[in-house]
Amino acid sequence: MKKFLNKVDNMLVESLSGFGTAHADLVSVNFEPTFVTRKNKAKNKVVLISGGGSGHEPLHAGYVGKGMLDAACPGQVFTSPTPDQMLAVAEATHADKGVLFIVKNYAGDVMNFEMAAEMLPFEHATVLTSDDCAVINSTYTTGRRGVAGTVIVEKCVGSLAETGADLQTCKALGDKINQRTASIGVALTSCTVPANGKPTFDISETELEMGVGIHGEPGRRREAMREADAIVGDMVAAIVADFTAKNLPLKGEILLLVNGLGATPLMELYLIYNTAAKLLGAHGCQIARSLVGNYTTAIDMAGASITVCLLDEEIKQHWDSEVHTPALRWGC
Amino acid sequence: MKKFLNKVDNMLVESLSGFGTAHADLVSVNFEPTFVTRKNKAKNKVVLISGGGSGHEPLHAGYVGKGMLDAACPGQVFTSPTPDQMLAVAEATHADKGVLFIVKNYAGDVMNFEMAAEMLPFEHATVLTSDDCAVINSTYTTGRRGVAGTVIVEKCVGSLAETGADLQTCKALGDKINQRTASIGVALTSCTVPANGKPTFDISETELEMGVGIHGEPGRRREAMREADAIVGDMVAAIVADFTAKNLPLKGEILLLVNGLGATPLMELYLIYNTAAKLLGAHGCQIARSLVGNYTTAIDMAGASITVCLLDEEIKQHWDSEVHTPALRWGC
Amino acid sequence: MRTAFILSASQAIHAAIVANEAEIESLDRAIGDGDHYVNMRRASEMIASMQSELDDQPVDVVLNKIGMKLLSTLGGASGPLFASFFMAMGKTAKENGHESLLQTAAAFAAGVQAIIQRGKAGLGEKTMLDVLIPASTTFTTLAAQDKPAKEIAEALKKTADEGLESTRNLIATKGRAAGLGERAIGHLDAGAKSCQVMIHTVCDLVLKG
Amino acid sequence: MRTAFILSASQAIHAAIVANEAEIESLDRAIGDGDHYVNMRRASEMIASMQSELDDQPVDVVLNKIGMKLLSTLGGASGPLFASFFMAMGKTAKENGHESLLQTAAAFAAGVQAIIQRGKAGLGEKTMLDVLIPASTTFTTLAAQDKPAKEIAEALKKTADEGLESTRNLIATKGRAAGLGERAIGHLDAGAKSCQVMIHTVCDLVLKG
Numbered sequence A, B: 001m002k003k004f005l006n007k008v009d010n011m012l013v014e015s016l017s018g019f020g021t022a023h024a025d026l027v028s029v030n031f032e033p034t035f036v037t038r039k040n041k042a043k044n045k046v047v048l049i050s051g052g053g054s055g056h057e058p059l060h061a062g063y064v065g066k067g068m069l070d071a072a073c074p075g076q077v078f079t080s081p082t083p084d085q086m087l088a089v090a091e092a093t094h095a096d097k098g099v100l101f102i103v104k105n106y107a108g109d110v111m112n113f114e115m116a117a118e119m120l121p122f123e124h125a126t127v128l129t130s131d132d133c134a135v136i137n138s139t140y141t142t143g144r145r146g147v148a149g150t151v152i153v154e155k156c157v158g159s160l161a162e163t164g165a166d167l168q169t170c171k172a173l174g175d176k177i178n179q180r181t182a183s184i185g186v187a188l189t190s191c192t193v194p195a196n197g198k199p200t201f202d203i204s205e206t207e208l209e210m211g212v213g214i215h216g217e218p219g220r221r222r223e224a225m226r227e228a229d230a231i232v233g234d235m236v237a238a239i240v241a242d243f244t245a246k247n248l249p250l251k252g253e254i255l256l257l258v259n260g261l262g263a264t265p266l267m268e269l270y271l272i273y274n275t276a277a278k279l280l281g282a283h284g285c286q287i288a289r290s291l292v293g294n295y296t297t298a299i300d301m302a303g304a305s306i307t308v309c310l311l312d313e314e315i316k317q318h319w320d321s322e323v324h325t326p327a328l329r330w331g332c
Numbered sequence C, D: 001m002r003t004a005f006i007l008s009a010s011q012a013i014h015a016a017i018v019a020n021e022a023e024i025e026s027l028d029r030a031i032g033d034g035d036h037y038v039n040m041r042r043a044s045e046m047i048a049s050m051q052s053e054l055d056d057q058p059v060d061v062v063l064n065k066i067g068m069k070l071l072s073t074l075g076g077a078s079g080p081l082f083a084s085f086f087m088a089m090g091k092t093a094k095e096n097g098h099e100s101l102l103q104t105a106a107a108f109a110a111g112v113q114a115i116i117q118r119g120k121a122g123l124g125e126k127t128m129l130d131v132l133i134p135a136s137t138t139f140t141t142l143a144a145q146d147k148p149a150k151e152i153a154e155a156l157k158k159t160a161d162e163g164l165e166s167t168r169n170l171i172a173t174k175g176r177a178a179g180l181g182e183r184a185i186g187h188l189d190a191g192a193k194s195c196q197v198m199i200h201t202v203c204d205l206v207l208k209g
């Protein structure tokens, strides 16, 4: 493992310090406990707090700012943050309209946020994201994982909260978007957790991992490496099948997000986008909004995920509204 | 080599097609010859055209749009584009105020743009960027290489051109920024040119390449891998020495760009930023503007470059002005 | 159970976690996300360093403080689970006492119950509970039979070994390996391994003392 | 020099480039950016496929069209250089004729001059010119002495070999290897290798014919 770091135990603090300095106009970074808050927060709005293990940058701290999150709690790499972080940041940011936690559906994240929520002395609710359709048989699992679709939830609920909407309305939009979103990822190489110093899994030059998680968790299947069109074809088919299974046929306007997992060149992401857009178009979708880049990563994994969100007027309006965060900015 | 591609010879076309679809609101992509033009170009402005080998995405096509480039000519991976591309795109975009080529200083790019310029039937000028201070002994070289500093030139000259400034004024700003900018890169791994299928250079787990070029060209030295602080210390020292050598002492307000070369996690880029910002601060600089992310890549190289631009009011104003391109957007 | 014992156990556990780095780490890499060892190392180091702060505190306070510290240093899935374990153990120790082996077994059982409640998992889901639930049963049964501490310690080590081994051929239905289906078969669970290591360590202290 | 010869040379050159893939590619990887082989393959394939379009054209037109096509397909540093070579060769062939060996040598020399002008390099800068300049001298000298074609071909092959070999111990002062300083020493130049391959190929056609 070769990485830009000093002592591995200091990596998170040093990186977050740099993040705080680079974006001092937008965010403040706090340590002990660790959290990132938005500067110039609008008053009298539902406070949006997300968090999760580090290693998925720019998720979540990169989405703190106007029109998106009010705060993020970064955990150690691939390790959920702890309840003291959430309590402290909720204390530091809340006003009178309550706190909405946006949590990716992993046992650790769920339990840590749950414990924080139980201790929270004011109104709160939680949106659990679970857009990953990689895991086929739901009897195997406590639920699906939250992956890149979380960005869409954070963006749109952030926009709604900015209008002064109340807690339940914000939660409802988050739940709706999660329901209308499906993702699937594929890995060509493993990620390496810095503290481990070795790749999480072995994978040969002739294999890929279909349905990989954003922590390098194994996916649907180890498969033979093949042409991009064939890989993307299978990914799109999985997404389409997921919408069908949800009784929500995939047609009409969609948002197509092609997300790099950390080490995939933009050139390849656009190539994936090209194929995905054609296939989804042929399936009867109009690609009304697009996002291509590294938005939810798995440290240094070469791989990509495809996320489709079935739009409606409400989601589209909130996707389009002003946002100004370190990693997502438009309209201002 | 594992990459998301179909036939390697079609990779560029497929990727650019995806790019064109994903950003259809901002750009148009043309083939035979290959070029990318801005939609909704303001009339009556100097036309800014850049280009170079592909593999550095988002450079240059990602910077086509309002407040930045009017067009880009992508070549094959790491191969300069050809004069017919530049001639066709100049023909397609020019108005009456002339054409300004922004060219990174590589023999191939320079010669191809030169031949195009010689054939161009209207007013034109060229800004050659050469911000890479990695090459120490200038007697060895026809000139320094243009790297990530090119983004700053394209942004600021783009802003100036938008105001209706004339060709020579635009060129003068580009030359000034180039003069006031220095960069240096370091590689932890090699890039792999898709058509080659193997890494451009071999590098062990215990080595780094200091001063690497954005095509994987060897740099100053092969050195021992070490702590990030030590690596960044040497990079900052090289940049400071370069300003000193130019008789332009590095103090006062600067723009600090920490650029990922393609496979470096954002977490590491912010860690680099953290150290660089401290060192430059201690040197007497104020970091007035920052940019951290993948802005000028070397395909899938794990590595990073640091760029410092010595600001003045004019540069700062043009850096801050509205920009709306696929890869850089603010103020609108 | 006395404070001095808990404190020396916490030192020994830290050492044992570090000694088992390779195995714990590789298990979570194989079917999890690879952070379990680092988290356990960080947290057990933190607990071991609380020595002076806990020295003269009553057992229930010590257990509760350990739980609270775990809650804020471990993170991940195991953080809230181990934290809940110690906090519940402390609560029961306070309410029911902790002098006898039976009281200690009851506190342990309360801890395991807290994990079950927090994680909503049970036996056979390929988690730490596959070690902890049988261990709790063994502990309570033998303590109720007034068996001597050393016999109970030997029995607990054996139960922990069997519980760990039982995770090998299970499909996971909780935690990160839950998406894996058949692919989880053949691998031991990382959290179960940590628990087996910790139970061994504590039991070895009993056997030595 | 006749059109038929140029066309069969272009086929042979395409085959020779492909046959030398490993070496050309690895040279540009070592001290360049690794694209030279792919570019040469793409461009030589393109020229080879122009057969029917060039078939009945005069020599100067053929050379010029090859140059123009290279200009729009090769790219990189070698694109404008090889393009300039062929366009200048065509121009001189048109102005001075191309029937005799001496006329052909003159056209070749004009091509090399065009490369020098475009790239502003000279001998000893570790570029293709280290093959082309000596080759041009040999060609012109021997043609002026009215040596037979086969003797000239043999001599040109030898000159090309020596020129290529001469790049090994040079520091580069032009092109991508220019930043390398001493580190370029020990490596042959990729563009010089392509030129040596192409000269060998054309000379072998002469020797066979």
Ligand SMILES: Nc1ncnc2c1ncn2[C@@H]1O[C@H](COP(=O)(O)OP(=O)(O)O)[C@@H](O)[C@H]1O
Pocket (backbone or CB within 6 Å): A078, A079, A080, A107, A108, A109, C028, C032, C033, C034, C035, C036, C037, C039, C075, C076, C077, C078, C079, C081, C115, C118, C119, C120, C121, C126, C127, C128, C129, C174, C175, C176, C189, C190, C191, C192
């Ligand atoms: N719901 C649950 N109930 C009991 N134990 C669980 C549960 N979920 C996960 N675990 C245990 O936690 C272990 C993983 O812990 P750790 O690696 O620290 O957290 P994470 O899975 O969040 O990375 C698993 O090996 C398993 O033993």
Ligand SMILES: Nc1ncnc2c1ncn2[C@@H]1O[C@H](COP(=O)(O)OP(=O)(O)O)[C@@H](O)[C@H]1O
Pocket (backbone or CB within 6 Å): B078, B079, B080, B107, B108, B109, D028, D032, D033, D034, D035, D036, D037, D039, D075, D076, D077, D078, D079, D081, D115, D118, D119, D120, D121, D126, D127, D128, D129, D174, D175, D176, D189, D190, D191, D192
């Ligand atoms: N100024 C120059 N004059 C002559 N030949 C040059 C010059 N610059 C580069 N070359 C030749 O071009 C070759 C590289 O070509 P190529 O790899 O196609 O282009 P690039 O260097 O742009 O990637 C070098 O090996 C060298 O022989």
Ligand SMILES: [Mg+2]
Pocket (backbone or CB within 6 Å): A053, A078, A079, A080, A108, C033, C035, C036, C076, C077
């Ligand atoms: Mg984890």
Ligand SMILES: [Mg+2]
Pocket (backbone or CB within 6 Å): B053, B078, B079, B080, B108, D033, D035, D036, D076, D077
């Ligand atoms: Mg090149």
Ligand SMILES: [Mg+2]
Pocket (backbone or CB within 6 Å): C028, C032, C033, C034, C035, C036, C076, C176
């Ligand atoms: Mg884990």
Ligand SMILES: [Mg+2]
Pocket (backbone or CB within 6 Å): D028, D032, D033, D034, D035, D036, D076, D176
């Ligand atoms: Mg090259």
